[in-house]
Amino acid sequence: MASASTQPVSLSAEQAKVVLAEVIQAFSTPENAVRMDEARDNACNDMGKMLQFVLPVATQIQQEVIKAYGFSCDGEGVLKFARLVKSYEAQDPEIASLSGKLKALFLPPMTLPPHGPASGGSVAAS
Numbered sequence: 001m002a003s004a005s006t007q008p009v010s011l012s013a014e015q016a017k018v019v020l021a022e023v024i025q026a027f028s029t030p031e032n033a034v035r036m037d038e039a040r041d042n043a044c045n046d047m048g049k050m051l052q053f054v055l056p057v058a059t060q061i062q063q064e065v066i067k068a069y070g071f072s073c074d075g076e077g078v079l080k081f082a083r084l085v086k087s088y089e090a091q092d093p094e095i096a097s098l099s100g101k102l103k104a105l106f107l108p109p110m111t112l113p114p115h116g117p118a119s120g121g122s123v124a125a126s
Contacts, residue, residue: 009081017094019081027061027106035057039057055106062081
């Protein structure tokens, strides 16, 4: 049953830019912005909860856009789209930039805990 839409989807670099821009734009619609804000609030900056609450909403928003370009409307379609984009990132700085913007919409910035050579002796009060 699933084999009906297993046709490989191929986009040119220019088409990938258009789709990426549409996906990014979809995140800024009022309805989707509210959905993402609610998911982030539920996640409370906890990476495990980000995967539980934010990633599914982000995946649904992407699915709504990429299905018009022949990708399956499931997690596999989003993964195929991500792999396609990744294949163009090294060749095209604009695609790399758009991909970074998209990831920033649903992945929290990675901050490393303050560990340095002098972190053993003093404790900062907060």
